Amino acid sequence: MGRVRASRLVSLLLLLQSKGRMTAQALADELEVSVRTIYRDVESLHGAGVPLYGDAGPSGGYQLLDGYRTRLTGLTEQEAESLFLAGLPGPAAELGLGDAVAATQLKLMAALPSPMRDRASRMATRFHLDAPAWYYDPERSPFLGVVADAVWRERLLEVSYRRWRAPEDVTRVLRPLGLVLKAGRWYLVAQGSTRISTYRVSQIQAATVSEESFSRPEGFDLAAHWTASLEDFQARQYTGSAVIRLSPAGWEAFGSHVLPVVARAAEESVVDDDGFFVATIPIESVAHATGMLLRLGGEVEVLEPEELREQIADAVRRLASIYL
Known part of the structure; x- marks a missing residue:
């Protein structure tokens, strides 16, 4: 076989x-x-x-047949190694599962044959997964444990939530469907009175778990919903476009100064007769694009739209009046 x-x-x-x-x-x-x-x-x-x-x-x-249980212990070497990359100790500890993860790894290590134990141990000492992004302090989410409990037990959750638009402080009764860790930040996916929305857990000011249970939407897939939400967010976020001209140095640095969706769009650029890269990129707004492109200084020129070109020219004039 x-x-x-x-x-x-x-x-x-x-x-x-x-x-x-x-x-x-x-x-x-x-x-x-x-x-x-x-x-x-x-x-x-x-x-x-x-x-x-x-x-x-x-x-x-x-x-x-009822009562039949397989006794399968035949992990491959790759499977055993991957298990020691699967856990994120920081997030597990935030959810109150740090001790459980450590105990599980100890039990798994003890159960493995000696050669596989050595390989799995080597994997754990050579690779470390760090979820948060650079330059961001870890967010405080004091109600993460309460939220996780409601998610796990399928209980209604009443939260006081601070959002970015008025009214800033709102109260919601939610059906918590899942938690997502994205770049070191926890997000709650929950169903409100009308639709499924995403809530940043650190923005929850108070949370109370009800003993009233709820039924999850039939066929709801947390991973699929999250992926679709990100795509929808990007589609709504980038409502305009700009044509830019990058020097070779600007082309090399461009991906380090913009979000991945913008960098991917620039990959479709064409090279003009002077060896410069001409690309059409998505933008949130003229104001946002002005700040983003000014980071590249003289390595980028905006060709379109004219409004963005004028705003950058105005910013350069104001800078010149200060420094020259």
């Missing part, structure tokens, strides 16, 4: 053990294979004596 197929059979067993009854189509989707392949894999497991049975019909599917 090939290594890939053996790994798939193990994954199939673990899926059934963790999720219970699953249809052949659901298993095929999870394992990214055809339904016919699932049928063959089930026959192989039957032949190996695994108590796996299937029921026909709309509510049917494959299921392990």
Whole structure:
């Protein structure tokens, strides 16, 4: 039996053990294979004596015999190593799980065979994951534990929240759906009275967990929702565009002075007869773009729009009146 197929059979067993009854189509989707392949894999497991049975019909599917548990300890070297990169001790501690993460790693280390233990230990001493971005102090989020408790137990959460627009201080009753750690900052994804929104946990001024439970929206996927929210935010944030001309030195430095979405747009630039790079980039506003492009000094020239060009020229004149 090939290594890939053996790994798939193990994954199939673990899926059934963790999720219970699953249809052949659901298993095929999870394992990214055809339904016919699932049928063959089930026959192989039957032949190996695994108590796996299937029921026909709309509510049917494959299921392990009640009480059957696999005793799978065959981690590959890469899997064992990756587990020591999977945990972020700082965020785990913020959630009150620091001791649990440390204990889990100790138990895993003790259970591994000696050669794999050495490799996993070496991985932990050579790689460290640091989530926060440069130049930002860690945010204080005193109500993170309360929020996490509401998320985990699916309880309504009443918060006093400080936002950037008026009225600044508001009170909301939320259905907390998940927590996301982004660049060292915690965000709460929650359903309010009308829609699902994102709240910065550090901006929560008070929080109370209710004993009233709620039902999560059917089919809600936190990771997919977060990705879609980021894309929507960028689409709403960058409502205009500008055409710029960068010197070779400006081209080299450009990515260090702008957000990734702007840098990616500049990659579509063309080189003119003088060896300068001409690119169309998205901008939030003329005022924001003025500050962003002034960082590059004389290594960039704005060609369009005229309003942005004039604002930068005005800023340069004011600077000259101070320093010259």
